[in-house]
Amino acid sequence: xxxxxxxxxxxxxxxxxxxxxxxxxxxxxxxxxxxxxxxxxxxxxxxxxxxxxxxxxxxxxxxxxxxxxxxxxxxxxxxxxxxxxxxxxxxxxxxxxxxxxxxxxxxxxxxxxxxxxxxxxxxxxxxxxxxxxxxxxxxxxxxxxxxxxxxxxxxxxxxxxxxxxxxxxxxxxxxxxxxxxxxxxxxxxxxxxxxxxxxxxxxxxxxxxxxxxxxxxxxxxxxxxxxxxxxxxxxxxxxxxxxxxxxxxxxxxxxxxxxxxxxxxxxxxxxxxxxxxxxxxxxxxxxxxxxxxxxxxxxxxxxxxxxxxxxxxxxxxxxxxxxxxxxxxxxxxxxxxxxxxxxxxxxxxxxxxxxxxxxxxxxxxxxxxxxxxxxxxxxxxxxxxxxxxxxxxxxxxxxxxxxxxxxxxxxxxxxxxxxxxxxxxxxxxxxxxxxxxxxx
Numbered sequence: 349x350x351x352x353x354x355x356x357x358x359x360x361x362x363x364x365x366x367x368x369x370x371x372x373x374x375x376x377x378x379x380x381x382x383x384x385x386x387x388x389x390x391x392x393x394x395x396x397x398x399x400x401x402x403x404x405x406x407x408x409x410x411x412x413x414x415x416x417x418x419x420x421x422x423x424x425x426x427x428x429x430x431x432x433x434x435x436x437x438x439x440x441x442x443x444x445x446x447x448x449x450x451x452x453x454x455x456x457x458x459x460x461x462x463x464x465x466x467x468x469x470x471x472x473x474x475x476x477x478x479x480x481x482x483x484x485x486x487x488x489x490x491x492x493x494x495x496x497x498x499x500x501x502x503x504x505x506x507x508x509x510x511x512x513x514x515x516x517x518x519x520x521x522x523x524x525x526x527x528x529x530x531x532x533x534x535x536x537x538x539x540x541x542x543x544x545x546x547x548x549x550x551x552x553x554x555x556x557x558x559x560x561x562x563x564x565x566x567x568x569x570x571x572x573x574x575x576x577x578x579x580x581x582x583x584x585x586x587x588x589x590x591x592x593x594x595x596x597x598x599x600x601x602x603x604x605x606x607x608x609x610x611x612x613x614x615x616x617x618x619x620x621x622x623x624x625x626x627x628x629x630x631x632x633x634x635x636x637x638x639x640x641x642x643x644x645x646x647x648x649x650x651x652x653x654x655x656x657x658x659x660x661x662x663x664x665x666x667x668x669x670x671x672x673x674x675x676x677x678x679x680x681x682x683x684x685x686x687x688x689x690x691x692x693x694x695x696x697x698x699x700x701x702x703x704x705x706x707x708x709x710x711x712x713x714x715x716x717x718x719x720x721x722x723x724x725x726x727x728x729x730x731x732x733x734x735x736x737x738x739x740x741x742x743x744x745x746x747x748x749x750x751x752x753x754x755x756x757x758x759x760x761x762x763x764x765x766x767x768x769x770x771x772x773x774x775x776x777x778x779x780x781x782x783x784x785x786x787x788x
Contacts, residue, residue, distance in 0.1 A: 351624065352565050352566060352567045352599050352622060352623065353489045353490040353565045353566070353623075354489055354490050354491045354492070354493075354562060354565060354566040354567065355438075355491075355492045355493070355566070355567045355568075355569065355619060356479075356483075356493045356495065356553070356557065356567070356569070357492065357493065357494045357495070357569050358495050358496075358497075358553060358568065358569065358570040358571075359403070359450070359494070359495070359496050359497070359570070359571055359572060359573065360496075360497045360499055360500060360546050360571075360572045361399065361450065361497065361498055361499065361500060361501035361572070361573060362399075362500050362501045362502070362572070362573065362575070362576050362577045362582055362695075363499075363500045363543065363546065363572035363576065363592075363593060364572065364574065364575035364576045364581065364582075364588065364589075364591055364592060365591050365592060365593045366523070366524070366539070366543070366575075366576050367379050367543060367547075367593055369382075369383035369388060369593065369595070370390075370593060372521075372524070373521045373540075374539075374540050374543045375540075375544065375547075376543055376546075376547035377547065377551075378547045378548070378550045378551035378554060379547055379550060379570070379593075379595070381551075381554070382550070382554060382568065382570055382595050383595055383603070384603055385597050385603055386568070386570075386595040386596055386597040386598075386603055387595070387596045387597075387598065387601065387603070387604050387606055387639075387640055388594075388595055388603070388604070388605050388606065389594040389595075389596070389606045389610050389636075390605055390606060390607050391591075391606075391607060391608060391609050391610060391675075392591070392592050392593070392610045392611070393587075393590045393591055393592065393609070393610070393611055393612070393656045393658060393673065394406070394573060394574045394590050394592050394611075394612050394658065395411050395412060395611060395612055395613050395657070395658055395659065396411075396412045396574070396590075396658060396659050396660060396661075397574035397575055397582055397583050397585065397589035397590050397658065397660065398419070398420065398573075398574065398582075398583055398660060398662075398663045398693075399420060399452050399573050399574070400417055400419065400420045400421040400422075400425060400452050400453050401417045401418065401419065401420075401425075401659075401661065402573040402574050403451075403452055403453050403573055404416075404417035404433075404453045405417075405612055406571070406612040406615055406616070407433050407434050407435070407453065407616070408427070408433055408434070408616065408630070409432075409434075409613050409614075409615075409616030409617060409628075409630070409631040409632060409633045410432065410630060410631070410632050411613060411632055411657065411755055412659060412661065413659060413661065413755065413756075413757050413758055413759075414630075414632060414755050414756070415427050415428060415429070415432060416428030416429070417453060418661040418662055418764065418766075419661060419662030419663065419766065419770065419772075420452075420662070420663065420664075421452055421453055421454055421455050422452075422455055423662070423664075423770055423771045424766070424767055424769050424770030424771055425662060425766070425767065425770060426453075426454060426455075426767075427453060427454070430454070430462060430463055430464065432628070432630050433453070433463055433464060434492070434616055434619070435463055435464040435465055435492060435494075436463070436464035437628055438490075438492050438625075439466065441490075441625055442490065443490045443491060443492050444466050444467070444487060444488060444490070444491040444492070445464060445465045445467070445491070445492045445493075445494075446465060446466065446467040446468075446469055446482055446487070446491065446492070446493050446494070447460045447463075447465040447467070447468050447469060447494045447496075448469040448475045448476075448478040448479040448482065448494065448495045448496070449471065449472040449475025449476075449478070449479075449494075449495055449496040449497055449498075450472045450475070450496030450497060450498060451463065451494065451496055452496070452573075465494075467482075469481075469482055472496065472497065472498045475495055475496060475497055475549065476495070476497070476548075476550070476552040476553050477552065479493060479495040479552075479553050479556070480552050480553055480555070480556030481556075483553070483556045483559075483560045484556050484559060484560050486560055486561070486562070489562075489565065490623075495553055497546055497550075499542045499543070499545050499546035499549070500539060500542040500546055500576065500577075501542075501577065502577045502695050502696070503697070504535075504538035504539055504541060504542045504697075505538060505541050505542055505545070506538070507534065507537050507538055507541060511537060511541070512537075514537070515530060515533045515534050515537050516530070516533075520533045520537070521533070521536055521540075522536050523535070523536050523539070523576065523578050523699065524588065524726075525580070525588070525726040526578075526699070529702065531698050531699070531701075531702045532698070532699055532702060534698060535578075535697060535698040535699045535702075538698075539576060539578075550570065563599070564599050565599060566599070567596070567597065567598050567599070567619070567622060567623075568595075568596070568597040569594075569595075569596050569615065570593070570594070570595040570596075570597075571592055571593060571594040571595070571612065571615075572592050572593055573592070574589060574590065574592060575588045575589040575590065575591060575592070576588075577695035577697065578695075578697070578699045578700075579694055579699055579700055579703050579708065582694075583660060583663050583667070583693040583694065584660075585658050585659075585660065585669055585670075585678075585680045586680075586726075586727045587673075587678075587721065587725070587727065588726075590656075590658045590671070590673075592612065594610070594612070594615075596615075596618075598622060598640075601640060604639075604640060606636070606639045606640070606649075608649060608651045608652060608653065609651060609653040609654070609655065609656050609673070609674075609675060610636055610639075610652075610653065610656070611633060611653070611656045611657070612633075613631075613632055613633035614633035614634050614635065614636050614652075614653075615633070615636075616631055616633060617631050617633050617634060617635040618633075618635045618636045618637055620635070621635045621637045622637070632755065634652050634653065635652070636652060638650065638652055639652060654674060655672050655674045655747055656672075657670070657671065657672055657673075657748070657751050658670070658671045659671070659757075661764055662764070662766060662770070662772060663692075663693040664693050664772065664773045665690055665692040665693055665772055665773040665774065665775045666684070666764070666766070666772060666775060667682075667684060667686075667690045667693050667775070668682075668683040668684060668759060668763075668764055669681060669682045669683060669684075670683070670748060670752065670757070670759070671748075672744050672747050672748040672751065673721075674744070676720065676721055676722050677718065677719065677720060677737075677740050677744060678717075678718070678719045678721060678727070678744075679716070679717070679718050679741065679744035679745065679748060680716070680717040680718075680719075681715070681716050681717075681748065682713060682714075682715045682716070682717075683759055683763075684775075686713065686775055686776055687712060687713055688709065688710060688711060688712060688713055689708065689709055689711055689713060690775055691704075691709060692773035692774075692775065714730050714732065716732050717730045717732055718730060718731045718732040718737060718740070718741050718744070719731065
């Protein structure tokens with residue numbers, strides 16, 4: 349394997365795995381091109397299905413409650429130590445770091461500099477053009493380029509009259525697991541249009557990398573923060589919320605599909621190994637490099653993980669919860685007493701309106717949930733009280749408790765309190781500043 353020197357981190361909003369390389373009817377030819385050259389992680393999960401905490405976990409190699417990013421940066425939640433971000437770490441190793449577009453882990457006019465970027469190329473509107481121009485200027489190596497896109501965040505682009513007519517054609521798709529109804533087909537058509545624009549922009553960056561002559565010495569990491577912005581997906585600990593696309597193109601590395609469990613907290617140590625850099629002491633992830641060299645698919649490779657963990661703390665509103673997922677089973681634990689869907693944490697849109705009109709707001713939320721992901725991939729049947737799975741349940745409880753203890757989860761010390769000045773929506777009459785969650 350040729351030793352790479354540079355890294356391009358391409359990231360989107362709210363895309364999950366709902367793109368063509370993962371088998372969904374969402375045409376994304378540039379992502380397909382990248383996938384044909386990459387390590388494709390089929391079972392990659394974010395550490396938190398909300399925007400800022402997910403990104404902070406990937407970029408620090410720490411879980412959100414460890415790096416301090418318990419909620420959204422623009423709502424007043426920030427990391428506790430920005431020196432743990434991969435950018436200042438790489439700068440200390442002699443890298444130049446440039447930001448184009450979205451970053452979403454800090455706020456203010458000086459956010460890029462506070463994180464540690466050497467250069468801020470501009471905002472999200474022209475992120476692909478800025479990144480392309482920077483690459484074509486042949487920046488000095490080694491470098492780290494972050495290129496963040498607003499797509500596929502809501503609101504999605506409107507569809508044309510011709511596109512609207514196609515929504516009635518046979519085979520017009522809906523979001524995974526949804527009933528086949530026109531409003532849901534139309535909403536998913538708008539998502540697909542947003543994904544097409546994301547794919548176009550990614551293609552601009554990939555083409556510029558080729559023209560620059562730097563492709564043979566540059567790692568490309570392409571991923572997203574969490575699942576798509578539809579009910580039962582984003583901000584939930586179901587697979588549709590925490591499952592993410594992740595393509596890693598490494599010069600000299602043959603394309604391979606990795607089926608083993610992986611977490612985005614593992615990407616920092618993996619990049620360290622690929623770049624021959626030391627692992628900083630704060631990392632909580634593990635390197636995924638052992639999964640790379642196992643032929644066209646790594647389904648038979650020894651796993652580097654037996655489970656992944658994920659959490660939610662604050663999004664638009666407080667909703668503390670934790671999860672542990674193995675290859676087959678998942679345990680979700682809620683640390684609130686709401687008992688039903690926390691609606692402020694579900695993005696507004698056509699699908700939300702449809703399900704609200706269908707009575708979804710009164711759907712009960714059990715404090716503890718256990719799912720058999722092989723028999724129930726959409727996680728609809730809670731088997732927490734099934735005595736046939738008692739051994740599985742007790743094992744997952746033990747794993748989750750041990751992880752919370754080992755990572756010093758603040759929920760173990762009592763309810764979470766948002767920082768002064770943070771902006772949250774109330775939940776069922778509670779004050780936004782009221783402590784959220786407690787150990788049951």
